[in-house]
Amino acid sequence: MSETVVYVPGDAAAIAVGADRVAQALQAEAGARGLALRIVRTGSRGLLWLEPMLEVATPAGRIAYGQVAEADVPGLLDAGLLTGGAHALRIGAPEAHPYLRDQQRWVFARSGIVDPASLDDYLAHGGYRGLRRALGMLPAAMVAEVEASGLRGRGGAAFPTGIKWRTVLGANATQKYVVCNADEGDSGSYSDRMLMEGDPCALIEGMTIAGVAVGASEGWIYLRSEYPHAKRALETAIEGAVRGGYLGNSVLGSGRAFHLRLRIGAGAYVCGEETALLESLEGKRGVVRAKPPLPAIAGLFGRPTLVNNVVTLASVPAIFEHGAAAYAALGSGRSRGTLPLQLAGNVKRGGLVEVPFGISLRALIQDYGGGTASGRPVKAVQAGGPLGAYLTERDFDLPLDYEAYAARGALLGHGGFVVFDDRADMPKLARYAMAFCAAESCGKCTPCRIGSTRGVEVIDRIVGARAVEDRTRNVVLLRELCDTMTHGSLCALGGLTPLPVLSALDKFPAEFGIASDAVAGS
Amino acid sequence: MTPQDASPADPRVLFADLIGEPGALLPVLLRIQARLGFVPPDYVPVVAEALNLSRADVQGVLSFYTDLRSEPPARHALRICRAEACQAMGSDALQVTPVPGRLEVEPVYCLGLCACAPAVVIDGALHGRVTPERLATFVADLPE
Structure with a gap:
C-alpha cells in the first residue's frame, strides 16, 4: 500500500489554534492503525478561520477538512480521511472554496500548497523561472521590467519600486546591499509572516533578482523577533538555496554573486521604519535617520541600499515569470497588480485575500469576511495598521486603491484591515494610538516623543471633562497637537499617529462628548 | 541550548564567533540573552571591549530594545497581545496577575495572529482564539 x-x-x-497537536494525533493514530501516511507541513492557504485546515492528497486532487481538533482525528480516519471520505468537517477541493476560487494569487500562489522546506517542491511549482529569465537580461532591462509592472512598496508607503531600484542601480559603489524589511509590526497585517512561513523561497528568489538587477552582492533580511516560525522557515530555505546554487558566489553559474544573511530584531516597532531598521542592522539603537540622504544613496553601512518589504520582493519572481505587462494589466488607477489583503479582528471569516486592487471594502468584509465574528454590526474598520485611519460604513464602497484611500484621508498601507463591532470604544482606541506611539517612539524627534505623551493626556482630559467648554477647548488643543505631529515628525510613526486619532474624533464626535458641528476641524 | 545556563568563566566564549560580524552588537546581546536568559550588567564592559565600543554604546542598545533585559527572567513568561486586532476580539478581558519569580506577564504588540485573535504566547507557545477561561487553564497548567 502506498x-x-x-x-x-x-x-x-x-x-x-492547534495544528501541531492535530499533526501529532494524526501521526499517532495512523501508526496505531497501521496506516501508511506522510505528513507534510505547509504554510497556510489563508483561510485562517478554518485553521487547522488539513488537506489529503487523493487521485482526484487535494481534499480539505477545516477546523480540525485533535479529538476529531479518530473520527476522521473512521470516515475515510485518507481517501477524502465524507465528514462534517470536509470542505472539499480547497481551490473550489468560494473564498479561494475568485482570488488571483500571484504572490501567494504556492503558500499552503508547497513544502516550504523543499527547494524541489518550489521548483516543481514554477520556482526560479523568474530568476532564470532575469539572468538573461541586462540590469537596466530588469529595472525597466519592474518599472513597467507598476509595482509599488507593499510595506505601506506605496513608493514606486522601480524608481528605488533605478536609484540604487545608478549609485556608484563597490558594495551595495539589498535589505528586506521583514519587521511586520502592524496589527492586522500578517501577509509577510504567512509568505515567509509558506513560501520563503519566493522571497529569496525576489531578493536575488533584486541583487542582480541593482548590482548588490549581499542581501540582509531584518526579521522581527516575534516571528520564530518564519525564522526557522527562512533559515531552512536559505540553506536549500545555497546548496542548490541559487545563492553564492555565482548564482546559477551566472558569475554574479549573491549572499543572504538573516538578522533578528529585538522588539522595537519603529525598526519597521527603513532608516531605523538600517541602524538596527548596524547593531545600534533603532533610531530614525534624517533623510536625505536616501538609503538608496547612503544606506546600510553608508552604502547604496535597496530596502523593500517582504511582499514587494516576493512579487518580483512572478512579475519576471509572467511578464510586467500581465501584472500591470491588473489593478485600479495607479495601483497595479494584486494586493494580498488581510482580514482581521472581529470578522467571521478572517484570512488572506489576494485580489487585484479595486475591490471595495464592503465586498471584502461582507462577501469574504461574512461580517463580524460577534454577529453585531460593523462599527469601524482600521485600515493600514496602527497608523491608519478608522473607516466607517460611508467609506466601504471606496475602491481599494492607494490614491482613492489617500483622497479620503486614509491609508491603504499594507492592506491589513481590523474590523470592530458596535462595542468599540473610539476615544479609548484614539488614546491607544497615542499611547502606542509614546511607547514605541525612538525618541529622536520632539513631536513624536513628547507629542504622543501629551496626546494621551489631552484625550484623557477630553473624556474626563465635565463641562462642554473644557472638552471643546481640549479638542482644539488635540487638533493643534496632531497638526504638529503630522508636519513636524521625522518619520511615519509620529507623522501618521494623528490619522487614527483624528478619524476617530471626526467620525464619532459624540463619543468624545462633542457636538458634531463643534469639531468640524480646522 | 537552554536559557539560564551557568555563566561561563570567560563570557567571550558565548559570542566569540560573532565578533567579526558587521554590526555585531545586537546579535551579540541576543546571543548572550539566549544562553543566559538575560544580559548580566557585568557583561556590558566585556562586550564593549570585545567589539571596540564604549560601554555607553552597549548600554544604549541594551536599554533601547524591549526584548533585551538586564534582570533574570521569571520561570514562566506570558505575553498578551494588546494591539488593535486582539482588542477588537476582547483582549481587554485577558488579565493575569504576575507572580514574582514564577510568572511574568507582559504586553506584546502583534504576534501576527490577527485573524485568530485574541492571541497570547506562553513560554514561546502560541495560542489563538483565547478566552479568559482558556487562559486561566493555561496558567494553572504551567509546571512549577
Whole structure:
C-alpha cells in the first residue's frame, strides 16, 4: 500500500489554534492503525478561520477538512480521511472554496500548497523561472521590467519600486546591499509572516533578482523577533538555496554573486521604519535617520541600499515569470497588480485575500469576511495598521486603491484591515494610538516623543471633562497637537499617529462628548 | 541550548564567533540573552571591549530594545497581545496577575495572529482564539 500524503499547515496562526497537536494525533493514530501516511507541513492557504485546515492528497486532487481538533482525528480516519471520505468537517477541493476560487494569487500562489522546506517542491511549482529569465537580461532591462509592472512598496508607503531600484542601480559603489524589511509590526497585517512561513523561497528568489538587477552582492533580511516560525522557515530555505546554487558566489553559474544573511530584531516597532531598521542592522539603537540622504544613496553601512518589504520582493519572481505587462494589466488607477489583503479582528471569516486592487471594502468584509465574528454590526474598520485611519460604513464602497484611500484621508498601507463591532470604544482606541506611539517612539524627534505623551493626556482630559467648554477647548488643543505631529515628525510613526486619532474624533464626535458641528476641524 | 545556563568563566566564549560580524552588537546581546536568559550588567564592559565600543554604546542598545533585559527572567513568561486586532476580539478581558519569580506577564504588540485573535504566547507557545477561561487553564497548567 502506498503512503498517503496529508498536508497540515505549519503556519504560526494554524499552530496557535492547534495544528501541531492535530499533526501529532494524526501521526499517532495512523501508526496505531497501521496506516501508511506522510505528513507534510505547509504554510497556510489563508483561510485562517478554518485553521487547522488539513488537506489529503487523493487521485482526484487535494481534499480539505477545516477546523480540525485533535479529538476529531479518530473520527476522521473512521470516515475515510485518507481517501477524502465524507465528514462534517470536509470542505472539499480547497481551490473550489468560494473564498479561494475568485482570488488571483500571484504572490501567494504556492503558500499552503508547497513544502516550504523543499527547494524541489518550489521548483516543481514554477520556482526560479523568474530568476532564470532575469539572468538573461541586462540590469537596466530588469529595472525597466519592474518599472513597467507598476509595482509599488507593499510595506505601506506605496513608493514606486522601480524608481528605488533605478536609484540604487545608478549609485556608484563597490558594495551595495539589498535589505528586506521583514519587521511586520502592524496589527492586522500578517501577509509577510504567512509568505515567509509558506513560501520563503519566493522571497529569496525576489531578493536575488533584486541583487542582480541593482548590482548588490549581499542581501540582509531584518526579521522581527516575534516571528520564530518564519525564522526557522527562512533559515531552512536559505540553506536549500545555497546548496542548490541559487545563492553564492555565482548564482546559477551566472558569475554574479549573491549572499543572504538573516538578522533578528529585538522588539522595537519603529525598526519597521527603513532608516531605523538600517541602524538596527548596524547593531545600534533603532533610531530614525534624517533623510536625505536616501538609503538608496547612503544606506546600510553608508552604502547604496535597496530596502523593500517582504511582499514587494516576493512579487518580483512572478512579475519576471509572467511578464510586467500581465501584472500591470491588473489593478485600479495607479495601483497595479494584486494586493494580498488581510482580514482581521472581529470578522467571521478572517484570512488572506489576494485580489487585484479595486475591490471595495464592503465586498471584502461582507462577501469574504461574512461580517463580524460577534454577529453585531460593523462599527469601524482600521485600515493600514496602527497608523491608519478608522473607516466607517460611508467609506466601504471606496475602491481599494492607494490614491482613492489617500483622497479620503486614509491609508491603504499594507492592506491589513481590523474590523470592530458596535462595542468599540473610539476615544479609548484614539488614546491607544497615542499611547502606542509614546511607547514605541525612538525618541529622536520632539513631536513624536513628547507629542504622543501629551496626546494621551489631552484625550484623557477630553473624556474626563465635565463641562462642554473644557472638552471643546481640549479638542482644539488635540487638533493643534496632531497638526504638529503630522508636519513636524521625522518619520511615519509620529507623522501618521494623528490619522487614527483624528478619524476617530471626526467620525464619532459624540463619543468624545462633542457636538458634531463643534469639531468640524480646522 | 537552554536559557539560564551557568555563566561561563570567560563570557567571550558565548559570542566569540560573532565578533567579526558587521554590526555585531545586537546579535551579540541576543546571543548572550539566549544562553543566559538575560544580559548580566557585568557583561556590558566585556562586550564593549570585545567589539571596540564604549560601554555607553552597549548600554544604549541594551536599554533601547524591549526584548533585551538586564534582570533574570521569571520561570514562566506570558505575553498578551494588546494591539488593535486582539482588542477588537476582547483582549481587554485577558488579565493575569504576575507572580514574582514564577510568572511574568507582559504586553506584546502583534504576534501576527490577527485573524485568530485574541492571541497570547506562553513560554514561546502560541495560542489563538483565547478566552479568559482558556487562559486561566493555561496558567494553572504551567509546571512549577
